[in-house]
Amino acid sequence: MKYISPSYDKNIVISTNRLTKAFGNLVAVNDLHLQVMRGDVFGFLGPNGSGKTTTIRMLLGLIRPTAGSAIIFGMDNAHQLPHILQRVGAIVETPVFYPYLSGLDNLRVVAATSGMMSGKSNDRRLAEVLEIVELRSYQKLNFRQYSLGMKQRLGIAAALLTDPELVLLDEPTNGLDPAGMIEIRKLIKRLSELGKTIFLSSHLLHEVQQVCNRVAIMQKGNLLKQGEVPTLLQISEMIEVRLNTPQESERALAIIQQHQEHASTWLHGVKLENKRDMQPVLLIEAPITHSSEVNALLAHNDIFAAEIRPREGNLEDVFLEVTTGGAGNHTGMEALAEHLAHADVIIHESNQVLEGEEKHG
Numbered sequence: 001m002k003y004i005s006p007s008y009d010k011n012i013v014i015s016t017n018r019l020t021k022a023f024g025n026l027v028a029v030n031d032l033h034l035q036v037m038r039g040d041v042f043g044f045l046g047p048n049g050s051g052k053t054t055t056i057r058m059l060l061g062l063i064r065p066t067a068g069s070a071i072i073f074g075m076d077n078a079h080q081l082p083h084i085l086q087r088v089g090a091i092v093e094t095p096v097f098y099p100y101l102s103g104l105d106n107l108r109v110v111a112a113t114s115g116m117m118s119g120k121s122n123d124r125r126l127a128e129v130l131e132i133v134e135l136r137s138y139q140k141l142n143f144r145q146y147s148l149g150m151k152q153r154l155g156i157a158a159a160l161l162t163d164p165e166l167v168l169l170d171e172p173t174n175g176l177d178p179a180g181m182i183e184i185r186k187l188i189k190r191l192s193e194l195g196k197t198i199f200l201s202s203h204l205l206h207e208v209q210q211v212c213n214r215v216a217i218m219q220k221g222n223l224l225k226q227g228e229v230p231t232l233l234q235i236s237e238m239i240e241v242r243l244n245t246p247q248e249s250e251r252a253l254a255i256i257q258q259h260q261e262h263a264s265t266w267l268h269g270v271k272l273e274n275k276r277d278m279q280p281v282l283l284i285e286a287p288i289t290h291s292s293e294v295n296a297l298l299a300h301n302d303i304f305a306a307e308i309r310p311r312e313g314n315l316e317d318v319f320l321e322v323t324t325g326g327a328g329n330h331t332g333m334e335a336l337a338e339h340l341a342h343a344d345v346i347i348h349e350s351n352q353v354l355e356g357e358e359k360h361g
């Protein structure tokens with residue numbers, strides 16, 4: 001029987017409570033509290049091995065949690081899975097299709113095996129989903145002739161057949177070329193406009209920043225941050241100051257550093273960013289509303305900046321801030337690339353280990 005908690009808030013689509021999964025001694029997902037709201041394009045962000053797929057598999061009831069629960073549409077997925085799945089579409093792994101059947105025929109097979117009615121309404125829905133994923137003009141082409149991006153979009157079309165309210169996409173742009181990635185991003189926006197709630201797992205910060213309104217940042221199975229993208233971006237907001245000479249930049253750095261102890265409430269750090277073939281830039285970790293104070297402080301010391309402007313936050317810097325406590329003297333991209341390149345190793349070395357956990361999964 002379908003049971004929906006009386007206190008269920010209809011705006012909350014997914015909420016997990018202490019959701020945990022251990023594989024033997026490895027805690028792949030640890031004590032996870034997620035909240036996805038209706039209409040969100042929710043970015044589930046983290047490097048490889050941070051527990052994203054494991055979480056999605058638990059949400060879909062493909063594996064059982066070691067502890068905790070997942071409530072979807074107000075129903076506990078441990079007891080109400082069939083009712084939940086009627087309202088969910090997902091691609092977790094690259095979907096399997098028949099290579100010698102057309103895209104349309106492949107979708108017919110999926111519709112038949114998922115118990116959808118045949119006939120006119122079914123045909124209409126097939127046409128609609130092919131339209132949404134922009135494969136209508138290629139519907140008669142054999143699947144094997146599709147590009148990787150088209151194959152991925154056909155997978156999403158299959159997930160949309162039952163017109164789900166919630167769409168879970170696990171790394172949908174993996175392996176795609178830039179054009180394929182753009183197509184998927186456009187598609188996610190289109191789905192959002194159609195009123196779907198989207199749960200998008202990705203290790204691509206740029207992608208998440210472009211399409212998501214809310215984000216959760218995972219590392220080594222732990223949730224580090226969750227919130228509205230614009231709010232999180234404020235973490236990495238900085239004041240950028242260009243000076244006229246390298247010497248002036250060094251002096252300005254020393255002055256701001258000295259001033260930091262007097263202005264600890266708003267001045268959180270300062271560093272010089274040296275980029276090849278460019279004048280060094282002073283990056284001040286402070287809200288942009290304090291630009292005039294920075295300007296006055298420098299002027300008071302006879303340093304006149306060539307330019308002072310806000311540097312808008314980006315998720316790369318936020319990610320570094322929450323995973324490493326700041327970018328140090330790396331630039332965001334370099335440190336992130338380094339971090340992600342070593343992510344597998346780091347994760348395997350330091351994922352939290354529970355003693356004597358039973359093996360599941």
Ligand SMILES: Nc1ncnc2c1ncn2[C@@H]1O[C@H](COP(=O)(O)OP(=O)(O)OP(=O)(O)O)[C@@H](O)[C@H]1O
Nearest residue numbers: 023028046047048049050051052053054055347361
């Ligand atoms: N069935 C399993 N048995 C043992 N360990 C597993 C299993 N599935 C996942 N893991 C481990 O759990 C951790 C989290 O993996 P998971 O696949 O959830 O990460 P992810 O963030 O989705 O990364 P990726 O994008 O690489 O899949 C990894 O260390 C992984 O090796």
